[in-house]
Amino acid sequence: MTMSSIKIECILPGNCRLGESPVWEEASNSLLFVDIPAKKVCRWDSLSQQVQQVTVDAPVSSVALRQSGGYVATIGTKFCALNWEDQSAIVLATVDKDKKNNRFNDGKVDPAGRYFAGTMAEETAPAVLERHQGSLYSLFPDHHVEKYFDQVDISNGLDWSLDHKIFYYIDSLSYCVDAFDYDLPTGKISNRRSVYKLEKEEQIPDGMCIDAEGKLWVACYNGGRVIRLDPETGKRLQTVKLPVDKTTSCCFGGKDYSEMYVTCARDGIDPEGLLRQPEVGGIFKINCSRLIMLLQPSGFLALIIIWEKSDGI
Template sequence: MSSIKVECVIKEKNEVGESPVWEEKDSSLLYVDITGQKVSRWSSLTKQIESIGTEKLVGCVVPRQAGGYVIAEGTRFAFVDWEKRSITAVAEVNEKPNTRFNDGKVDPAGRFFAGTMCMDMKPDVVDAALYNLQPDHSVVRHFDQVHLSNGLDWSLDHRVFYYIDSLAFMVEAFDYDIQTGGLSNRRTVYKMEKDEGIPDGMCIDTEGKLWVACFNGGRVLRIDPQTGKRLQTVKLPAERITSCCFGGKDYSDLYITSAYIGMDAEALAKQPEAGCTFKVTGLGVKGIPPYSYTG
């Protein structure tokens, strides 16, 4: 077993770092700061960060096949032209007041899935929903009654969609129809244990196991969705862990984002790396390259 090493690689702190995506072509990590309202790219080669400000709270960013990126911000999907530093609205969703887009990811067929969340995060408020932006720019609403839409990914054979509604404290699965993007047969694959925190962002490895970031849990869990068992826990030097993705050479490094929002001076003094982005090496597993939006 190789020894696992955790290091803070992006020291510039994000109030709510989220949605990390590895970009192989220039060995960089793409991510957002939700409340800081910006999309950033960090080069692993030069260690430089470039950012673009967004108009609204930005939940996530994904690569676009035609170039540039797509973001889900506020209650809309928008294209980002990185060269021109411009953001163009694509589609608006009809959301209830006080909701906004949160996490999202592109499916293996090139559709951009993203869900919304209720801003006040009361356990009894389920006004949010899961959507996807089709390649023709139309929007599909999959289901509602969501508290806080979060991590999502697809099984290696593309037949299962994994999903987290954070305040339900579990990872769920649906049968997935790659032809239509349709979801059915909803079920629970993992229930969070008491000390594990709130399930947040998520990614999958080449063995089909899920990696789940634990907000207020200071860790990332590796879960077997077949058996519902936790296989591994990686502890981080920050409590508010938000999301993760594989990247680096052969996708063998795990990049993990974090947040410092809502922490007081005492908590920040104890966790000087809160809000930083970490790289975990030596896990002995690899991830898969991200999909790009085809519209």
């Protein structure tokens, strides 16, 4: 993929205050995403170009697909099951009960159906917050929660290697992309190491996804770009710049997963910055005319048992 073959389009000139967690839903040809402070989960239908949204009662930081249909989402400090039709959220588990100022941030489902998500202290301004308050958790199909580690500043991008043996993770204020050995049967992680340190102009690492060649794509908050990294060599392979500064996350989607969708934020941008970025708060699509390397579903399906509805997994 060379720069010249890339087309970037604002597909939804929305007004996201803090767009995050893009996830492609194949069954509906739709892109799901959240606007965290607006407490909204949105679903953009790529065929009709219409957006539907569900408003919840606390900041919603990530959304994922459930194997049995419907969604799961991290709302405030709760893992929830989200029913789109009646707009209800069922609480599955609550974390950080002793930390009243915390909320979940980015989350994603692992290849075995566990829902991983980390927390952070609420920000007073972008990237300004009480440090070391966050932790990383996962929700198992039976609703029990495991805690992996604490002392996290801003729990962010996460994904798994194609062979499911490595878990990649970003704590934004470390300015690094980290890797852990991953044990899929148990969901255990070990042997933390850093695979890439962001350069100054790349700014703050935020959301992340993996492509079909096992390379990582990281959205750079304040950097106005997504970067493609080789986690084996620690080298940056590519930079794709976007017409907005606060790029927050990315996923693959569209036909054959040949497109990349990128979310961004407008909160924290001054009036001059808003004038300079007319498409701020929109959702972007990166199209590559030569189809290579992408073709990677943007997430796994959460295996969550909801006994109340007795609808199995």
